[in-house]
Amino acid sequence: MESFQKFANNYPWFILIVIAWCVTLKGITLWLAARRGQLIWFITLIIINTIGILEILYLISIRKKSSNFNGNLVKISSPSFWGNVSVAKQK
Incomplete structure (x- = not known):
C-alpha cells in the first residue's frame, strides 16, 4: 500500500x-x-469494475457481430459534441 501511495504522489496525472x-x-x-x-x-x-477489461471485451464482441450485419444503418440522436452517430439496426 505504501508503494502505491508513493506512486500516486509522484504520478497523479497517471491516476x-x-x-x-x-x-x-x-x-x-x-x-x-x-x-x-x-x-x-x-x-x-x-x-463489475475491471479497469476497462470487461468493457473492451463487450465492445469487441458486438463489433464482431455487427461487422457481418448487412442491414441498413440508422442515424440516432447523440450529444452535439459527438456529431452524428450511425449504428446498425438490429432485427
Whole structure:
C-alpha cells in the first residue's frame, strides 16, 4: 500500500488518465448495451469494475457481430459534441 501511495504522489496525472479511461469506456458500453436492450450485459457492466477489461471485451464482441450485419444503418440522436452517430439496426 505504501508503494502505491508513493506512486500516486509522484504520478497523479497517471491516476487521472486511468480514471478518464474507465469512465469513458464504462459510459460508451453502458450506453450501447442499453440501446441494444442487452440487460444482462448492462447489469454485469454496471456491477463489475475491471479497469476497462470487461468493457473492451463487450465492445469487441458486438463489433464482431455487427461487422457481418448487412442491414441498413440508422442515424440516432447523440450529444452535439459527438456529431452524428450511425449504428446498425438490429432485427
